[in-house]
Amino acid sequence: MSHETLDAAAGTLPAEAIDAIERAATSAHRHEELFSERAANIRQSAVRDVFDISMRPGLVSLAGGSPYLQSLPLDRLAATAAKIIAEDGLTALQYGSGQGSEELRTQICEVMAAEGITDALPQNVVITAGSQSAQDVATKVFCNPGDVVLVEDPTYVGALNTFEAYQVQVETVEMDDEGLVPEQLEARIAALQLAGKNIKFLYTIPNFNNPSGITLAAGRRQRIVDICRSANILVVEDNPYGLLRFSGEPLAPLRAANPDDVIYMGSFSKIFAPGLRIGWALVPEHLQRRYYLAAEAVTLCPPAFNQMLVSAYLRDYDWRGQIETYRGLYAERCAALLAALEEHMPPGTTWTRPEGGFFVWVTLPEGVDTYPLLRKAIDAGVVFIPGAAFTPSDDPSNKLRLAFSAVPPEAIAEGVRRLAPVLQQAIAAL
Amino acid sequence: MSHETLDAAAGTLPAEAIDAIERAATSAHRHEELFSERAANIRQSAVRDVFDISMRPGLVSLAGGSPYLQSLPLDRLAATAAKIIAEDGLTALQYGSGQGSEELRTQICEVMAAEGITDALPQNVVITAGSQSAQDVATKVFCNPGDVVLVEDPTYVGALNTFEAYQVQVETVEMDDEGLVPEQLEARIAALQLAGKNIKFLYTIPNFNNPSGITLAAGRRQRIVDICRSANILVVEDNPYGLLRFSGEPLAPLRAANPDDVIYMGSFSKIFAPGLRIGWALVPEHLQRRYYLAAEAVTLCPPAFNQMLVSAYLRDYDWRGQIETYRGLYAERCAALLAALEEHMPPGTTWTRPEGGFFVWVTLPEGVDTYPLLRKAIDAGVVFIPGAAFTPSDDPSNKLRLAFSAVPPEAIAEGVRRLAPVLQQAIAAL
Structure with a gap:
């Protein structure tokens, strides 16, 4: 609080309140040096x-x-929620598995199959608090301060906030109307690696990019993964909107043909309900364990009731x-x-x-x-x-x-x- | 996968599967160097x-x-959940405020008042995915790798996992039957600061410590905060069990008389239901903004339905x-x-x-x-x-x-x- 504000307030406040304000101002000064370096990088979205x-x-x-x-169908969902709590309340309201329930992880594999990922195994799925949390965990597991993450320009503001919180150096790759330009990606990686940078992954929203609305052309997709694989960089594919194509079939995700090189992130926020905060990551088998343990360290376990409601929705409703x-x-x-x-x-x-x-x-x-x-x-x-x-x-x-x-x-x-x-x-x- | 396992598997698997296993093994080797330094510190609890x-x-x-x-009362909770979705489903299933709903933050102030924190303001409460997430955010906001956090010995395993994930140096302080020993705390801080260490906070579970069951004696509480304040260290007070005292009145939390020096963490996991994953942090006013932004960067917002169910429980049920x-x-x-x-x-x-x-x-x-x-x-x-x-x-x-x-x-x-x-x-x- 500035001295001006303090003076203005002083006229109307009892002495005790002024003491409290001055004490807090002193604490603010005293505690300023306790913030972590990364805290300075966390911005309001x-x-x-x-x-x-x-x-x-x-x-x-x-x-x-x-x-x-x-x-x-809110009335029907209300009845489902009631049934879950009345009949399975001791599970729905209790701690559960850190990775998420096996039932939902199995169903998530079906959802991903609808987009063209046909070989996903439930044990490689980690359920998270929305895909925002899946991004947070990926950054935590892979990025040291100063490491580079490549992103589309423009890209999702929430991902940028996550990268900043981990003091990652975010580098943009040019897009055109067909999404990321492979030659630009290749050149950018070469230049950054030549400069001694540690590039950890490409973060991409290939379908109806937030905010641009642009879709990565089918013909470019494998080339993008191949370029990253050659450079030993992972691909983090964020695909909350893929099933919401206005007409025709969904394009195959980058993950579909590349199980070892892509961490795939999905969400029920856009195809069902964001207020439940249920998303997931499909993680390559050899990276799964550390990813899962990091997710568990953040929230212990995803909310059991919310997972059961999503499971019931996928089981008993016409979600398609x-x-x-x-x-x-x-x-x-x-x-x-x-x-x-x-x-x-x-x-x-x-x-x-x-x-x-x-x-x-x-x-x-x-x-x-x-x-x-x-x-x-x-x-x-x-x-x-x-x-x-x-x-x-x-x-x-x-x-x-x-x-x-x-x-x-x-x-x-x-x-x-x-x-x-x-x-x-x-x-x-x- | 070791070569032995690979050889053993080879006898029973088709050539395609062997290719896949070998490819994954190669990826594992290739991607090993991509892990962050902190990832190596994340352990299974x-x-x-x-x-x-x-x-x-x-x-x-x-x-x-x-x-x-x-x-x-599961049947009644089932009816409440149904009512929330049927009548307020568009709020319950939608994105909400990153800090948590104002209604619940106001009610949380009442819950804290039941334990002796009578001056908490809703704007200084941040709702989190259980208090596990509140610990994660506190560590993120305050700790650089190598910084020191002081803990009771023994202390909560989930907190240790969080600290390790952020590469914090965890130092223990001796306890006796009355909890932390003030003189030991003072000596430990002095020794560590003399050695040039950056101590950021004391993490303490003052009531019925997990795992020891020990309670910090009332007569020691202010002294513990005073020692930390003198050394310019914050106190992170984790109090999920405080209301579950077998007899008599709850002891006043460390936060009660020390609004500027204590980050207080509470949870509905032990007094209501852990499966909803709703906890909170009461943050000193001058630290609140950075804490809140860091929490938002992790999960965007806490689940709206879960907050509304807890609100209804606190409003309409005999939670006391x-x-x-x-x-x-x-x-x-x-x-x-x-x-x-x-x-x-x-x-x-x-x-x-x-x-x-x-x-x-x-x-x-x-x-x-x-x-x-x-x-x-x-x-x-x-x-x-x-x-x-x-x-x-x-x-x-x-x-x-x-x-x-x-x-x-x-x-x-x-x-x-x-x-x-x-x-x-x-x-x-x-």
Whole structure:
């Protein structure tokens, strides 16, 4: 607390409270030196910054990538939850296995088979607190401070936060409309290794990348793994959206044909319910043990009830049908967003056309910084995430992310109508 | 995989499988160098080692510290869970705040008030995946590799695993029947600081310590905090059992009179249900922000449904009455264990007499190593945890932990009857 604030407060506070404030200020100073080096690197996520703002009534939030849960059979799920607690409460409310229940790990293998991973074994699956925790554990197990992780540019803000927390040096690889460019990846690895850097893994979201919406072309996938294998680098494949392709069959994950070189991360957050915080990692057999022990050291075990509810959902519900519902719903919303952008965006603006997932990535003319536009957009009644959140660079960004997953088509159109003049004004001011 | 195993397998496997095994063995070798330095420090917990064994029918498990959930009102909890999902499913199954819900953080302040912390503010509470995760975050935020954490000897095995995962140097402080000895703590700190060590915090379980069952005497508590404050060391107070005192009022936590110097950790695992994985940290105001951001980087947010179920339990149920039930139940089981030890333990054996919690700590004559006795005990139909698990030292330990929480009195007596000859034989062989 600054002296100014302290002085201002002093007029209205009893002496005892002032003592408390001064004592806390002294402690703050005293304890400052106790923080770890990594603590200084842990930042507030820009996505979380606007989380509370997004909830304000009247605002159209194109910020958060929340799934649209209204289409879930809540009454039936309520009955299932009740049955689990009434009939199996002594298991559901008790400690369980650190790796996760065998039933759910077996079912997760079926879910992965629906995307093309057909050889996964339950013993190589580790259930985690969402795939955020799976990333945290992977970074913990592989990265010393100063080690390099390669990422797409742009990439998921939560992963960047994890890497920063472990003092990892994050290096970006260029993408085009078909995702990571193999030649760029090869060149980047060569340059970094020549400079003596320890590259540990490539972190990639190959399907409907968060935030860009871009998908890694099928024809590039094996080449990306081969390049990493040759350079002795692991691939960490984060695939929460893969089953949410608007049309056609899912592309085979990088993991499918490469069981020894890819740590695959999945999640029920987008295909079922994020509030249960159940994700997983499929870990190559020779890396599984250390990965599992590290996960256990963080949370002891994943919540038993939550695993049982997901298991019941996969066993007794038409989860594939629900994914079909989601696919249709998100396809419609994406189309609404693209149509609204076509209608309202000022000249000089471009955007991606995703084949699935939750996000569209908008690029403004060079020289526009989208970060200060957020405040203006909120005043105009719409929220987005500025592009700077999704890159390790500190430079201003002329990009922004729009999420279409949680908002009905009419509201999406209204949001874009509100956003357009804010962007137009910024472009005109160049 | 060794060559021997590979040769043995080769006779029965098709050529394709042999290829796969050889490929994985090559990958294992190739990827070995990718592990972080900390990964080498992550060990299997001895408690988890025997977790599966403990489940075998016919065995009496005095190993795991699981709460006895049979006394919970499961039918009513089932109805509550159903109501939450049916009426508030869109919140319960969705992403939520990274810090945890305000309702639950407010209620947690009431729970802490029941133990004597009367000035806690909801904004300084961070909800975590059990208190295991709260320890993980504290270590992440404060400890660089090589920093020192002070612990009781013995102390909680899960905390030791966390500290090892962060390459912390764990130093023990001597205890007597009244807990940490202030003079020993003072001398240990002085010696370590003289040696140039960076001590970050004292980790302590002041009530019914896991595994020793020992309680830090009321008269020593302020002195312990004062010593740490003088040395500019934080106190991390882990208090999952404090409300489970068999008789009389709970002792005031170290945090109660020391809001700026103690990070306090609580849990619903022992007073409600561990399977929900809901714990918390009450963090000094000036440390709260970095702690909270680090927690968010690990799991994004705690599970919303689980928080709502705990909130409903604290709001609509007689949670204080349930704690009374637990206190009576565990007091009875503890008495049964102490009586059985009195009756069956061989001469030369001593044990603690806890005033609450889950555990009794047994000491055998010097020279007995309890680790190899575990296998013999399992053959005799009883499981315990060897003392070596609860200390950072690699020396053999003549101690063992017995948990009375999950086992009815008759079974406890039978377990001790089975254990006694195993111990007697080991003593006779000295």
